[in-house]
Amino acid sequence: MKKARFSRDFILVVIGQIISLFGNAALRFAIPLYLLNQTGSSVLYGTVTACAFLPSIVMSPIGGIVADRVNKRTIMVVLDFFTAALTIFVSIFLEQDGQIFLLAGALMLLYGIAGAYQPSVQSAIPVLVTQQHVMKANSVINTVNSLSSLTGPVLGGVLYSTYGLRTVLIICSACFFASAVMEIFIHIPYKKPEKKEGIWKIVRADFEQSFQFIRRERPEIGKVVLVICGINLFLSAMIIVGMPYIITEVLEIQTNLANRLCGFAEGALGAGGLAGGICAGIFSEKLQIEDAGKAILICALCLFPMGISMLLPVSALTVYGVMAVCCFIVMLFSTIFTVQMISYIQIATPRNLIGKVIAMTLTVSTCSQPLGNALYGILFDACRDKEAFVILFAGITSLLLAAGTGKYFGSLRSQPR
Incomplete structure (x- = not known):
């Protein structure tokens, strides 16, 4: 009898991921978005999202070691179970004074939990x-992440x-x-380690x-992580x-409609990730690590139509449409790139080190995310009425990154072991 490609336990992991990641x-x-609606400040928005990534940076290596x-x-x-209790707590005290600190703290915990959670999933594969x-x-797994990213923000x-x-x-x-x-x-097969040392010594x-x-x-692997940091x-x-x-703040769109359109734009990102995950699965045997730089190049080029559309005398909905389409394409190719990188690391790493190595790569690569969020929060605030040039700046720097890394990926082999 032909053995099933995926086991029952892997399927249960996938179903659990669908439900959890949707929430x-x-x-x-x-x-x-609630904080942005309440304050209208890109600086606060960038700062809060930047701070939210900090617990993820701390918890990723711990999650890998524990995994x-x-x-x-x-x-x-x-x-x-802890996340379920956290969200109930926040819903009870939502209208109390200091809600900005409450929501910022909850967001930080959510990112920290995600940082500790993902090494367990990745190392289980x-x-x-x-x-x-x-x-x-x-x-x-990436398709599930993208499906949740599609349905979660839209709904x-x-x-x-x-x-x-x-x-x-x-x-x-x-x-x-x-x-x-x-x-x-x-x-999930598990063998209890024989060592019984202190937690900090183990860490x-x-x-x-x-x-x-x-x-x-x-x-x-370290060089790959640096590329991801730049992205x-x-x-x-x-x-x-x-x-x-x-x-929500620049385009002249009514607030409730803007919030819904923002959800649909996030859904476009999720749809792009879903398409990228499907393509990575279908063409897994044809995807070569040597060609990974091309995915970064396409992502960088997609930023230019977004910036240029804001300089043209077109309607707000036209600009929104261009942004949504470009975000879809960016996410499609970035997901393919992510699948290639994670698969490369998993195959290159001994099984007893996978959790720790993935956790370290996630930690280091995530370090650049809060810096970028804070940077763009300041840039968008400083460049009011000139937001298009911030997008074009991102396009130019990403294009330079793609050009600089293309040759390096060309020197790698798809099967490192």
Whole structure:
């Protein structure tokens, strides 16, 4: 009998991801948008989203270390139950004084939880599927992420503009609770480590082990991480901060409609990611690491129509349409690039180090994201009525990055081991 490509446990992981990530995507869209609507400040928006990434930077390496030493199912279940309780807490105290600090703190916790959660999912993939199916499994996980990024902001935008933030919080709490219950039934192979040392000694030893592995045995992984840092700093941060700000505060669109259109634009990003994940799965055998630089190049070129459209005498909805289409294309090719990079790292890394190495790569690459968010928050505030030039600046820097990294990716091999 032919063995199934994906096991029952991997399918349960995927279903749990769909439910949990839907709630996460909706909240990560609605909370910053609520703050932007209340203040109209791109600086506050950029600062809050920048601060939100800081816990992720701290928790990613911890999550990777824990993922290699604790049952991955337990990590997923506990974090989803905790997130459900967190969102209920925020919904109860939403109208109290100091709501900006409450929501900023909740957003930071959400990102921190995501940082601790993802290494468990990523390190579970090589355990639940065979090596020849690793890239296809990664494309499935990325497709799920993109599907959640598509439906979460769209439905979150509709619910937020119609019923308010509290309704979004309650629905998302139910999603996290349902995901946690489903994950209880997942079986992930686990062997308890024999060492019983102090947690900080373990953290230090594991971090040094993964660092030495990247530095001495796989230095190309470190260079790949630096490329991702550049993308996060100049390209991703502009879209994260710029798109909601331009749609809700710059374009002359009525507030409720602008909030819904912002949700649809986030949905376009999710749809692009979904298409990218599907393409990565279909063409997994044809995707070569040597060609990864071309994906960055296409993403960079897509920023120019966005900036140029804002300089032309066209309607606000036309500018919005151009932005939505370009964001779709950017996300499509960035997802393909992400699948290639994660698969490369997973195949290049010994199984006992996968969680730690992925956590370190996520940590280092995420460090540039808050810097980029804060940078573009300041730039958009300083360049009021000249926002198009900020987008063109992002396009030029991303284009230079793509040109500089194309040759490096051309020197890599698709099968590092």
